[in-house]
Amino acid sequence: MAKHTPMMEQYLRIKAEHRDSFLFFRLGDFYEMFFDDAVLAARELEITLTKRDPGQNEPIPMCGVPYHAAQNYIKILIDKGYKVAICEQVEDPKKAVGVVKREVVQIITPGTVMDHGMLKESESNYIASLTHFNDGSYAIVYNDLSTGENSIALIEEGWDAVFHELYNQSVKEIVISSELPNEFQEQLRERLHVTLSYQDEVNFNAEFRNLCDHLLNDERLMKAFSRLLNYIQHTQKRSLDHLQPAKVIKLDNYLKLDMYSKRNLELTETIMKKGKHGSLLWVLDRTITAMGTRLLKKWLERPLLNKKRIEERLAIVSSLYDNFMERDSLRETLKSVYDLERLAGRIAFGNANARDLIQLKQSLQNIPEILSVLELLNDNQEIKNLMERLFYPKEIVELLETSIIDEPPISVKEGSIIKEGCNETLDKYREAAKNGKKWITELEIAEKEATNIKSLKIKYNRVFGYFIEVTKANLYLIPEDRYERKQTLTNAERFITPELKEKELLILEAEEKSVELEYELFTEIREKIKDHIPEIQFLAEVISTIDVLQSFATVSEANNYTRPNFVEKELKITQGRHPVVEQVMKNGSYVPNDVSLNDERTILLITGPNMSGKSTYMRQLALTVIMGQIGCFVPCEHADLLIFDQIFTRIGAADDLVAGQSTFMVEMLEANHALQHATENSLILLDEIGRGTSTYDGMALAQAIVEYIHHHVHAKTLFSTHYHELTSMEDELDRLKNIHVRAEEHDGKVVFLHQIKDGAADESYGIHVARLANLPAGLISRATAILEQLEDKEKVNTVKETSEEMEVGQLSFFVENKQATKSVSKEIVSSAHKKVMEELKEIPLFEMTPLDAMNALYRLQKQIQEQ
Incomplete structure (x- = not known):
């Protein structure tokens, strides 16, 4: 610092205390930035980078933004996840000895924005704090500084539950302990796209006692809330009287939606465009x-x-x-x-x-x-x-009605805010100013008559105050020694008189005092409203x-929605519709469908071709449930709904490239999350599970997952699949029912009827769908020929395997005889496989997770292939 001027030394001292923020350093009418701040700000804000002390050996990088336009530049930085420390002059430069004293008066961060020009009206602007405890539990505190809202939730189910909870809220910034494991910090930063801030001080501040009296008996909640309050107080450095007592959110009182379900169901934004249009929020x-x-x-x-x-x-x-x-x-x-x-x-x-x-x-x-x-x-x-x-x-309205004019200016420091009659002293100042100006008007008329100069004007500016202006062409008409010359212009002369200057002093003093008093009165009114x-x-x-x-x-x-009934036993929706798809179509062509689930019918296995409406049917059930449980009517003719505690979905193929996960891994993670956390009061929607791997692996996994849900979870489940072989499970699982989406073929073309009917689909119509997608005609013809060859080959293989009584021990999933498709559980003749079969019999299948079952099945398959 010894190399720098006193002002730059002051800057460096303040910057050292705010290393994670851009320091907007007030110099006159500009906020200036220096060194690395200047280089980065110039790039992010697209403004000119200059240099301070350019003649020195090491000139200092420098850039600045005008004080009056600073808000726009700050918004750009905040939207990009940066923080901005506002450093103002805190003493009158005229009274300063040496360098003017400066202090950081506020730190603006993505989660602490207060200026309405930087906020989206329709969105909350949450900052959250995350606190972890030795017992493995976590506490999340939410605050919207713009409204004063505070809420807090305790999570005891581990890190995954924390991540799902944070994902579901519009969090812009998360305050954490510096001791939170780095891997967790990276997940928060990279996958939630939030700004991370650190606050290790969790001691209770008695100033906020009224906000957390009800938390005093819970040390964990107190520490968590104190962390966030201390951070907000540190950054805002001003009154926080609008903060509300923290509401304790008991998550068990609400239907739980994990991050997958919120994304897949497109509740508040769409998957593709990340916008409101096309979401359930858009409809409602x-x-x-x-x-x-x-x-x-x-x-x-x-x-x-x-x-x-x-x-x-x-x-x-x-x-x-x-x-x-x-x-x-x-x-x-x-x-x-x-x-x-x-x-x-x-x-x-x-x-x-x-x-x-x-x-x-x-x-x-x-x-x-x-x-x-x-x-x-x-x-x-x-x-x-x-x-x-x-x-x-009434008290608030009457106070404002009697004090503030109906159309005040934006500025609160230039007067013209307070109504006449509100304050006697203010009225006197205004009267003095008014009378003074009236005297000025009368003087102008008298001087015109006395001098016979019709163009004579009495004007005002901030440099000279009031003056008499006469054009040069009329100067000869002015009596000698009448005026005192003040300024000469090209075409006119300006004059003053002792009497005019005396009145000017009275007018300006009255106006200055009037403006000062108006600001004082306004702040008093604002303080009264604050109460x-x-x-x-x-x-x-x-x-x-x-x-x-x-x-x-x-x-x-x-939209012709119906009030739902909430029942205990059977979910029954008559002529249900998808609320969003119905609005997008807008032509009345949406085909409604029924849904029925009860204790004897807990799993619906849905088959049918692509584009036929399987995923839409599954989503419309989940959205109907959510609409009912928020208190809205639902899109159908009649609805008897169950109250679900959780909804789990696996709909659509979406690689999580940020986390380095393939489509199949995302499928398995989402399916596993449902299986681990669902209860008999949950709703599970699984769409095309297993398509991300080989046919046999996918089919085996799909069947194992359905069986696990049926035997262990007992949740109401919709499971769509292209594996038509799985429809045979209806004969084995008493609570599983096959349903399908109707499609018909006419003249070689498929027609999707979008109607749900009982029973299994008989065809997949894959090539027909490709034809609808306008793939080249030659490609379609070739695919049809290949399909015919494969079907003929399959028939030959089926006949051969049946005649040889499966001597080679290979299993066929395509035997026309339904009993042959169940041959996994039959005796295999080959002695080479007896060991594998014995091991298979000993596997405790219903005590295993789907992932364990998959690993065991894969290991046995490898043993067979190696024989």
Whole structure:
């Protein structure tokens, strides 16, 4: 540092304390960056890289952004996962001795953004903390700083459960201990694409006692919450009065969706485009307010298990569904309600302007209208309960109504904010300024008459104040010694008089004091509103709930959805539809289908050609279940639904290249996750398991997985397959039923009917599908010829193996006689295989995991092949 100027030494000292952030160092009207910060920022922001002290042997890299435009540049860096430390001048340069004192006043990170221009209205902006404990448990704390929301969940099922939970939330930044294993840190960084920050201080800060009184008896939750609170306090360095007490999330109270299911079902975004369009959220979102949209997404990510709470939501949706006029009136009223959650956050944070307060007032003024609409719907207890939670905050509205003008400027430091009559002193200042300006106007008229100069003007600028301006052509008309010359211009002269300067002093003093007093009054009003933040946040929660429920009613009526019944024994959906596919088609051509599952019919084995609708049928069941358990009507004619505790899916082939996993490995991981965690109250959807490996391996695995689910898991399961040989399991597994998607062939062309029927499909129609995909005609002809050859060869092999009584010990999965397909369990004549058979008999199949069964089967197969 000895080589640098005092200012650069100051910069380096501050930068040393914020090595993981860009340091925006305030110099005049610019934020400057130096050294490595400058080089990286110039590249990321695409701005010019210059040098400080260019004449020195080692000039310093330097770049900067204008103070007034800094927000746009900060947003770019935050969106890319960086952090920005804002370093401001904290003393008056005129009073400074030596270098002006500077301090970091805020650290902006991806998870702590507060400026509404950097936030997406419809999305929560979560920062999370992750704390691990010696007993193998973890605690995750979520915070949305823009709304003050806090929640905390304890996870005792290991790291995989932690990863699935974090994946399901819109987390931008995760605060961890520096001792978290590196492999876990890499997974978080690479697979969740989040910014990692470190905070090892987990001691309780008494300042936040009101947020965690209810956690004092749980040391783990206290440590976890304290970690995040300490980090937020360290980075924000200002009032956090809007933070709400932490809600303890008991994950067992919600339907669990692992990361695979959320992705495969496309609940909030599509797999391909990563956008909202085409997701279930896209279909259901007819909310009016931004806070309603955010709440809808939260509900989708955590469907309910409590039947009573589900029915309460459905009862309100039903009332809104049946009363179109009242619902439409409610929607119109909600259009005048702004984002109360984030308005409360900005007020507490100290960056709310007068327009924010007017938006708050206008929003709260709509509560009586909302109440009057609900009064018209007052036909059930659930509506009454909702009305009891909604109240009119008269004190807040009256304060804002009597103090802030209806159309204030954006700036809070330039006046014209406070209404007349609000403050007596302010009114006097304004009157003085007003009278002074009136005197100026009267003086201009008098001087024109006295000098007979019609073009004479009295003007004002910040350099000279008030002055009299006369064009050079009229200078001869000015009486001698009347004015004092102040400035000469090309075409005019400017003059002052002692009387004019005296009035100028009075006017400017009154205006300056008026502006200063207005800012003081505004901050006082903002502080008074801050005392009511808990009320505003409570009202925001109620109004956003109303918004989501009216959205459900609006969508349900528009799309002809039905209120579901929740039953104990049999799931039965009549004429069910896929909510998203139905909307995309938009031509009424969607073919509905029934679903039936009960204790005697727990597994549906679905066969049928590609493109026939197997995956759509499976997804529509899962989406119907989720819609029902968030309290929405469902797309069908009639629905008796079970309440599921978990949904597991393996739908679609998607390599996880980031984790270095192939399609088949992803299949096995997702299937294994379902088998390990599903209960008899879970729903499992498995699509084409085993297609990522050889035919025999895939078929063996598929059958073993189905049998394992049937014998051990007992979950309701939909299992689609192209292995038609598996349909014989219906004869062996009493709770498995075959169903298929109908397709018909006409004149060599296949027609997909998209209808689900009982029984197994008789053909796969693979070449027909290829023809529909417009593959070259020559290729189709060649494939048809090859298929015929293979089928003829298979028939020959079948006859040969039957006549030789399987003397070579090879098994055929293609024998037309159904009994021959079960030959795995029959005696094999060849003595070379007796040892293998004995070992096979001793394998405890139903006590093994699918992966263990696969390994054992593979080992035995290798032994046979080596004979």
